[in-house]
Amino acid sequence: MKKLLVLFSILASLGLTAKAETESLGIGAGAGVFDGDFGVQIRYPLYFGETDNFAVVPELGLYNQDKMTGRIDIDVHYIFRADKKIRIYPLAGFDLAIQSKSNRAGMNIGCGINLDIREDVQIFTEAKYVLSDWDGFAFTIGLYF
Numbered sequence: 311m312k313k314l315l316v317l318f319s320i321l322a323s324l325g326l327t328a329k330a331e332t333e334s335l336g337i338g339a340g341a342g343v344f345d346g347d348f349g350v351q352i353r354y355p356l357y358f359g360e361t362d363n364f365a366v367v368p369e370l371g372l373y374n375q376d377k378m379t380g381r382i383d384i385d386v387h388y389i390f391r392a393d394k395k396i397r398i399y400p401l402a403g404f405d406l407a408i409q410s411k412s413n414r415a416g417m418n419i420g421c422g423i424n425l426d427i428r429e430d431v432q433i434f435t436e437a438k439y440v441l442s443d444w445d446g447f448a449f450t451i452g453l454y455f
Contacts, residue, residue: 338434340452342371349373349381351450362392365399375444380408385418385438395426405440416442424454431455 338353351371358364364386371381385403403418420438427433432454439447 336430336455338452338454340434340450342448342450342452344373344375344381344440344448345446347373347375351381351452353452355387355454359392363389365389367401367403375409377409382406382408383418387422389424397424398422399424401436401438405442407442407444414443416440416445420448
């Protein structure tokens, strides 16, 4: 648990540092499955570039994989058509899974779509594969608000 708190503190400080130079719609919350196991997640995208084509997205998730498993992901998105209502992106990133006394690090690869439903609300859906000792497929759907 101490490791999870330390990592969360590091992610939060990175987010606050990057936020000073970027804009974001806001926090995102979603639900999904990882290899058939249900979970929930929060995320906070940090956009970069002249047209917000790049985003660094730290995520914290909790999944019921035999035991409760915490997942910390940091993904980089390249957003196609960043100025449109529907935005498609490939992603790549880092995954850390924490379960009781076991930790596993891995890499993420996948893609996603963001869809504006109002000026201040977006729907996101994302599919990614986690490459690690606890590898598997994840699908998430949620809202940015």
